[in-house]
Amino acid sequence: MSAPITQDVLTLPRKLPESDRINLVGLTRAQLREVLIEGGTPERQANMRVGQIWQWIYQKGVRDFEAMTNLSKAYRTELAERYEIALPEVVTRQVSADGTRKYLVRIAGGHEVETVYIPEEGRGTLCISSQVGCTLTCSFCHTGTQKLVRNLTAGEIVGQVMLARDDLGEWPEPGRAPKDETRLLSNVVLMGMGEPLYNFDAVRDAMQIVMDGEGISLSRRRITLSTSGVVPEIARTAEEIGCLLAVSFHATTDEVRDTLVPINKKWPIAKLLDELRAYPKLSNSERITFEYVMLKGVNDSDADARRLVKLIQGIPAKINLIPFNEWPGAPYQRSDRARIQSFADIVYKAGYASPIRTPRGEDIMAACGQLKSATERARKSRTQIATEAGLGG
Structure with a gap:
């Protein structure tokens, strides 16, 4: 005879105030299990x-415990008393003439970050x-003129994916299997504000949630993490x-890269390339992307192109050439x-794919290198920025 079915009711002394409720968004499976047990789940x-x-x-994409109909009503009620399912707040939503969407997102503490959705034919990248x-204070990057305030939590990182799916209306309709839906958000790139590898644990946990096959279920090969070169x-x-891995490279000599990407002073080009050659997942099918912003008269000569292909020789790679996206006070053109085309031709003839990125969302300051949260925009003059970049007198 089978054992009687028991209801899994949480034992709570009282209804917790909202400020004390635990947000379940961003918890790994192991963390979620732990908080449920601590809350009284057998x-x-x-x-x-x-x-x-x-x-x-x-x-x-459900946010209301009451809608979780395969749980007992008593359990749903008590989940709602102890936990919440909360995302960062969308403060503003701008849509570019080319369809790019930029979200200004408010997180705990009133701080703000920017998230960008780029629609393309047959795919959409967040x-x-x-x-x-x-x-990192990269001199060509608008975000780099804003000092670090804090790392995002795993919940705030995965929350950006979820709020974009909200806006796109991409959660599956009732009774419709997720595998049948058309993916408007098909790819994720960690190329927004901040250096992902300086917030490794939260980024890892968030991406494991995004990749989980019983949830958002994005393939690991549809996620690209961009680093400026945090070698360890x-x-x-x-x-x-x-x-997949992308590297913000941008220069072919340590002298120039020290200015453009100051982390190079700690881990110079040779050390970075040695680490990339040993990258565990490196293969012809999983190439490293080298991002290279094209700055007039700084890093765009034919000699730079020839040095670049010589430096990366033997590394399965593609080179994304990025026309510089100007921002107020930028010290470059x-x-x-x-x-750019001459540079691309040299790289291509050396055997590397060298696509020239089409700038997207420039009219709403959503293009690569332009992100900077509105409330943290300490306006600097062109002269101040140029001086800090080592280009001023």
Whole structure:
């Protein structure tokens, strides 16, 4: 005779105030299991409850415990008393003439970050942030003129993916299997505000949630993490996240890269390339992307192109050439189209794909290198920025 079915009712002394409720968004499966057990879910039922709640949050996009109809009514009520399913707040939503969407997103503490959705034929890419501000002070990047405020939590990172799916109306309709939906948000790039590898644990946990097959279920090969070259964390990216890797390279000599990407002073080009050659997931099918912003008269000569292909020789790679996206006070100018094309031709003839990125969302300051949260925009003059970049008198 089978054992009687018992209801999994949480034992709570009282209804918790909203400020004390635990947000379930951003918890890994192990963390979710732990908080449910601590809240009174019987341990023998915890794994099943994790799976059920996980699917409601990440597969169906449900935010209301009352809608989780495969849980008992009493359990739903008590979940609502102890936990919440909360996303960052969208403060503003701008839509570019080319369809790019930029969200100004408010997180805990009143800080703001920017998230960008880029629609393309047959796919859609979401560019998400990992920090408020940035520590790297890359001289060509608008975000780099904003000091680091804090790291984002895993919940604030995965929350950007979820709020974009909200806006796109992409959660599956009731009774419709997620595998049948058309993916408007098909790719994620960690190329927004901040250096992802300086917030490794939160980025890893968030991406594991995004990749989980019973939830949002994006393939690891549809996620690209961009780093400026935090050498000690690069191998961990392959081992613990498994996504594709992009490197903000931007120069072919240490002298120039020290100015453009100051982290180069700590981990110079030779050390960075040695680490990339040893990257655990490196293969012809999983190439490293080298991002190279084209700055007029700074890094765009034919000699730079020839040095670049010599430096990366033997590394399965493609080179994304990025026309510089200007921002107020920027100390650089975009390379001429003919100069970019000449650079691309040299790289291509050396055997590397060298696509020239089409600037997107420039009219709403949503293009690569332009992100900077509105409330943290300490206006600097062109002279001040140029001086800090080592270009002033």
